[in-house]
Amino acid sequence: QVQLVESGGGLVQAGGSLRLSCAASGGTFSSYAMGWFRQAPGKEREFVSAISWNGGSLYYADSVKGRFTISRDNAKMTVLLQMSSLKPADTAVYYCAASRIPGTSRPSAYGYWGQGTQVTVSS
Secondary structure, eight states, rough: OOEEEEOOOOEEETTTTTTEEEEEESSSSSGGOOOOOOOTTSSSOOOEEOOOTOOEEEEEEETTTTEEEEEEETTTTTEEEESSSOGGGGGGGEEEEEETTTOOOOOGEEEOOOOEEEEEEEE
């Protein structure tokens, strides 16, 4: 069983950058595909980005493509989400999740979730 803890959220002005980190423990991290999702108040949880078990395949939602970069370090059991050119529309709670299924954007495919970290982008 994998435990996930996100960090790095905060308040940033539009156009700024943040780096989210997700630390994993308790499982074989390198065997999981990892994903980032976000949920804004009153909205459904939406896919942001995903990375395959070895980092060889990357996936992005159209809304963040070219602005966000996902990466992972299996030795450190971490996955990062570098966010740049942030917009107020990026404001949400961001969740890290682990899946046995690579390349999926479906929240239901992810069996393990972190508690989330708040990202607020001011205009």
